[in-house]
Amino acid sequence: GRIFIKGTAARYTLLMENPTIFYMPYITVNMLIEGQVLCKDMKRMSLSLPPFANRSFSYELPLYYRGLYNIGVHSIEISDFLGLFSFTVYPPEMKSILVRPRIIDSPYLDIQELKSTEGSRSREHLEAGNDEIVNIRDYNYGDSSRKIHWKLSSKLRKYMVKETKNEQDKDSIFILNLNNQRIPDLNSLMMEDCLIEEIVADINYLLKMNMSLRLCFFKNGPQTVRAVSALDFQNIYNILSEVKFNQDYDFVQALDYFTEGEDHSNLLFIYTVKLDPGMIEKLIKLKNKGFDLQLFFVCYEGVGFEESKWRDIADLLTKNEIDAYRLVPSGKPAGGTENRAESYAATEGAEVIEA
Structure with a gap:
């Protein structure tokens, strides 16, 4: 599929051709639902084609939300005047586009505060003196020569680096909730996009400061991706560009899984579209265990932010010293007006996807 950056645009072109001598009176083109979310005009349509005729359809896709989308034709149904025969044609391959999130500066994180927390953690770990090797990986630019595993590097003819228990215990932990957001619609896409853009900004910010971290989420099972420097950002960026909010699991249990045994990993970042009472109860318990919590969410289950219950x-x-940030999606919903600070690219400069 094609790759775009959020805020640009694409153009999808569909060419229908009848290469036969027969008249095709009834043709129904069924379009994929995800494409209809991006462009309302990309919907089911009916047409007819005379012998040797063709028709072309063009759709402009403003890409306001990051994600991986299957777009275009799902199937084409063809039948005669009397309905005596009909058959269905499927495209030889599915068209897809990947819309990557923007990389913006984080307005929330205070690097001095984070560095201070990480520094106190580092001293505790050095005093504990746990140098047990837990992983060996390829050398990255900026790694200390003292961490190189010289014997293995000589055998493999490339530099390999040791990771000790001390180092992994210092990782900040980013936990992303990918719970199912129902059938994709503009509202859910806006909320998911807002959350992903924030976690991308925060991870980029920490890695630029050479603060190691782990990105954790459930995708058909627990997934953990470790990053130790800015050179690791691209891998995490690629992952967060494609993840779908389509999982079905108990996020509280996921928090248990990823935090179990992490007594020294004080920096814990939680990202969820929806917050609910069960999550809050769990976060308070984690805070009481000594984790330094940063919570990012978009909405609260069943409660509007104008209600007095939300103030409680x-x-x-606040009482439990949990730093919570409510993210407010902004974008250009269908029929709405642009409310972002920056303008989106004009569709005249769109890339063309043909089918």
């Missing part, structure tokens, strides 16, 4: 919830988070 916010007070509870």
